Amino acid sequence: MQKKGLIVLCFIMVFSLVQLPAFAAPKEKIKIAGQFGLVYAPLMVAKSQGMFEKYGFEPVWLEYGSGGAVREALISGEADVGFMGIPPFLIGWDKGCPWKVAVGFVVVPIGLVTYDPDIKSLRDFKPEDKIAVPSPGSIQHILLAMAAEAELGSPNALDNNIVAMPHPDACAALISKKGIKAHFTTPPYLFEELSEPGFRLIIDDIDIFGHPFSFNVGLASEKFHDNRPVAYSVFVNVISEAMAWINTNKQRAAELLAPEFKLSVEKTLEYLEWEGMNYTTAPYGLMGFAEFMKEAGYISKVPESLEEIAFENVLSIVGSRSGEPSDIERLQSK
Amino acid sequence: MKSEKLKINKSLNQGLFIVGILLSWELLARTGWFPPLLFPRLTSVIKSLATEIGNGELLARLNFSLYLIGIGLGLAIITAVIAATLALVSPLISDWVQAIMAILHPLPGIAILPLIILWLGTGPKSIIAVIWFSSIWPLITNMHIGLRSVPTTQIEVGRNFGFKGIALIRKVLLPGAFPHILTGLRVAWARAWQASVAAEMVFGASGGEGGLGWFIYKKRFFMEIPSVFGGMIIIIVVGLIVERLCFECIEIRTIRRWGMTSE
Numbered sequence: 001m002q003k004k005g006l007i008v009l010c011f012i013m014v015f016s017l018v019q020l021p022a023f024a025a026p027k028e029k030i031k032i033a034g035q036f037g038l039v040y041a042p043l044m045v046a047k048s049q050g051m052f053e054k055y056g057f058e059p060v061w062l063e064y065g066s067g068g069a070v071r072e073a074l075i076s077g078e079a080d081v082g083f084m085g086i087p088p089f090l091i092g093w094d095k096g097c098p099w100k101v102a103v104g105f106v107v108v109p110i111g112l113v114t115y116d117p118d119i120k121s122l123r124d125f126k127p128e129d130k131i132a133v134p135s136p137g138s139i140q141h142i143l144l145a146m147a148a149e150a151e152l153g154s155p156n157a158l159d160n161n162i163v164a165m166p167h168p169d170a171c172a173a174l175i176s177k178k179g180i181k182a183h184f185t186t187p188p189y190l191f192e193e194l195s196e197p198g199f200r201l202i203i204d205d206i207d208i209f210g211h212p213f214s215f216n217v218g219l220a221s222e223k224f225h226d227n228r229p230v231a232y233s234v235f236v237n238v239i240s241e242a243m244a245w246i247n248t249n250k251q252r253a254a255e256l257l258a259p260e261f262k263l264s265v266e267k268t269l270e271y272l273e274w275e276g277m278n279y280t281t282a283p284y285g286l287m288g289f290a291e292f293m294k295e296a297g298y299i300s301k302v303p304e305s306l307e308e309i310a311f312e313n314v315l316s317i318v319g320s321r322s323g324e325p326s327d328i329e330r331l332q333s334k
Numbered sequence: 335m336k337s338e339k340l341k342i343n344k345s346l347n348q349g350l351f352i353v354g355i356l357l358s359w360e361l362l363a364r365t366g367w368f369p370p371l372l373f374p375r376l377t378s379v380i381k382s383l384a385t386e387i388g389n390g391e392l393l394a395r396l397n398f399s400l401y402l403i404g405i406g407l408g409l410a411i412i413t414a415v416i417a418a419t420l421a422l423v424s425p426l427i428s429d430w431v432q433a434i435m436a437i438l439h440p441l442p443g444i445a446i447l448p449l450i451i452l453w454l455g456t457g458p459k460s461i462i463a464v465i466w467f468s469s470i471w472p473l474i475t476n477m478h479i480g481l482r483s484v485p486t487t488q489i490e491v492g493r494n495f496g497f498k499g500i501a502l503i504r505k506v507l508l509p510g511a512f513p514h515i516l517t518g519l520r521v522a523w524a525r526a527w528q529a530s531v532a533a534e535m536v537f538g539a540s541g542g543e544g545g546l547g548w549f550i551y552k553k554r555f556f557m558e559i560p561s562v563f564g565g566m567i568i569i570i571v572v573g574l575i576v577e578r579l580c581f582e583c584i585e586i587r588t589i590r591r592w593g594m595t596s597e
């Protein structure tokens with residue numbers, strides 16, 4: 001009996017020791033919800049460089065498989081800030097989520113890839129040819145709908161062809177030519193697929209949208225923005241810092257990111273420097289998506305001005321030129 | 335007469351209980367304690383249910399789900415009958431069936447989906463396979479146990495009456511095993527639903543020609559939470575209808591009439 005008691009006592013002591021440091025340093029936490037892919041490189045950089053810690057904050061990193069899941073994490077309060085494509089953000093905004101854009105997050109090439117030599121345009125998809133997108137309502141799905149409207153006359157023309165698959169699974173399925181005919185995807189999966197012999201782009205972001213757009217936006221709730229102004233500013237600053245660090249240290253960024261993506265350093269560097277990659281916090285295309293999604297019936301209203309969907313630091317980047325709109329203002333529309 | 339009255343009482347009791355739950359749902363939603371985004375009012379759920387039924391989407395999805403479940407469950411029943419029959423005939427096969435049951439029964443059907451997708455691709459075939467896999471084990475287990483649980487004395491009595499072969503199975507073995515078989519069917523039906531909805535939600539595996547799982551999954555991503563509830567309500571209603579119209583009727587005509595259950 002006595003021996004048992006002693007063992008239990010030992011356990012309690014060991015566990016309380018483990019707990020101690022957490023009590024000693026109560027840092028303010030910021031819970032950040034991201035996803036997978038090269039787009040999220042700034043988050044990985046911020047993590048490894050301890051950029052939040054520099055300001056005395058403790059980041060909590062959360063990873064989700066789709067923008068929809070990030071949205072749910074934000075609504076339920078599991079996360080303070082999160083990253084998702086403009087369409088899932090707008091769907092939430094339309095339904096009354098009290099949130100706005102806090103940072104633009106990376107411009108990247110996006111495209112629809114196939115291995116089938118018979119599929120040269122959207123017209124060539126037969127009903128049984130499956131197209132993988134991460135989820136319904138994702139930026140890839142909305143871009144496909146945009147392309148379908150332009151080429152086939154209806155945004156829903158290809159809805160019966162889509163299957164929802166996370167990027168890594170869909171990439172593996174496409175490369176092994178199993179189950180799906182095409183994949184609407186982003187780097188590094190886009191680059192991996194295009195490096196395979198015979199794989200090519202059917203259509204890309206510029207063909208569809210006309211100019212580059214933010215692939216992701218960083219979001220914060222109005223509550224977080226209003227009640228925790230310091231944490232909000234730190235978040236915006238850290239993301240800007242991490243982006244600038246990648247832009248000026250591509251080689252070191254590649255060394256840092258290579259193990260995360262299980263790629264070689266050379267390959268990662270090649271991907272970071274791929275034509276069209278742009279790590280920037282400036283937002284592009286916010287209104288263009290809203291207008292299309294309203295027209296196609298995915299959302300019920302369009303924001304009257306950027307103020308409805310973006311915080312002041314974003315508004316100041318876009319600016320508001322007297323007279324004719326400036327270039328970056330023009331880039332918000334399609 | 336008495337049992338008829340009891341049954342009405344039971345239905346009334348259950349009906350009142352459900353109405354109570356629905357009422358407290360509406361009241362709770364009206365308090366405004368929870369954001370309507372996460373917890374919509376019952377009235378908005380009913381409204382969206384009406385819209386989705388009206389535009390035909392929900393019924394088309396239900397139809398497709400029932401079609402997949404019908405095929406998957408049907409195949410599972412056929413396989414289970416064959417396996418249980420073989421196990422009855424040969425003690426060697428009986429050992430094998432028991433071994434494979436012990437190995438595979440605890441494995442959730444959805445766990446094999448990644449493999450199934452690699453082998454069969456994404457689409458109805460994969461979902462049928464997962465439904466088959468999920469519902470076959472409760473069927474085999476219950477058939478096997480049921481057939482084994484018929485006392486030897488009853489079989490001997492049957493033999494004394496001159497029954498042999500098929501007649502012995504039909505008159506003695508099957509009725510004796512029927513309570514177990516019915517339980518197996520109930521569990522398999524529930525498992526088949528779980529498998530079909532889960533498969534479509536985890537992998538959204540069948541795209542535009544999806545069933546109710548895909549419906550709920552899609553509505554989730556467009557944040558139409560009332561429609562998510564609507565999809566769930568349809569599944570519940572179908573479950574209740576099948577329980578009441580199929581399983582209870584079978585139960586009343588068979589094991590209750592034979593006096594094998596007390597309720």
